[in-house]
Amino acid sequence: MTRFDAATPEERQRLFAEAITAHRERGSAFATFEADADASALDADAGETGDADADEPADADDPERAPPWVQFGDGTLNLDCTDAELDALKSVLGEFPAFKIDDLVRPEETEGVNVRVSALADPNRVAQCVERIFREVYDQPESFRAWVGAV
Template identity: 75%
Template sequence: MTRFDATTPEERQKLFAEGIVAHRERASPFVTFETHADATAESGGSATDGADAEGENSDAPQQAPPWVQFGDGTLNLDCTDAELDDLKALLGEFPAFKIDDIVRPEETEGVNVRVSALADANRVAQCVERIFREVYDRPEEFRAWVAAV
């Protein structure tokens, strides 16, 4: 891999596919894709590194940035119950992808979801792009990057 971030839908999909190929070639445990927690930060606003738009002194809890991991034919992601509903609807358009496991940790809100994704890198990349856009509600020009390969 020679680049590690992208901001347009086409470039992100290419980035995701390249990350998956690099992961497979290196036989790494997984590849992780991330974006900012706050859409303002993605579109050039004042928030940085996932801090909320009002600054670090806000009483609002810090939200972890959305991420999706891929490894061993499985997508792994954390989401809220509402995002889980969106994920289930989205996966209806990807018949080769199936939710294998949903874990609800007691110490945190939300769920961890594992989705079997036995498809080529391009199809997995399409799904990852749609997860960020439709499940995590990212704007069209959000920045995504490969955080780990």
């Protein structure tokens, strides 16, 4: 891989597909995709005060403000979400019949749920689903920047 971020829907899907291919070729444990922390901070600040402060990045230690992420490994998507986001995820997955929720884990020490989704599809189809998850489940804007955090 030669690039690790993208900011348009087409570029992000190509980035996700390339990262999945690189992950498979390298035999790595997983590939991690993250929304840019600044975009998440802007969304969180705008939701709280109606006025975003672009100089304040998201606090990665605060789960309420940490940027959303999706991991892919061994034919499985892994992500954390709230109950409302889980409903949106189920709606998105309804349009991807080859993708099925395999496991839901609700840790006692935190709110939300960890979701494991079987994603036995080619890299392009997985990339389409990941893009839709960021946009529709995590409510990221069309121009959000995504990063490949690990391959």
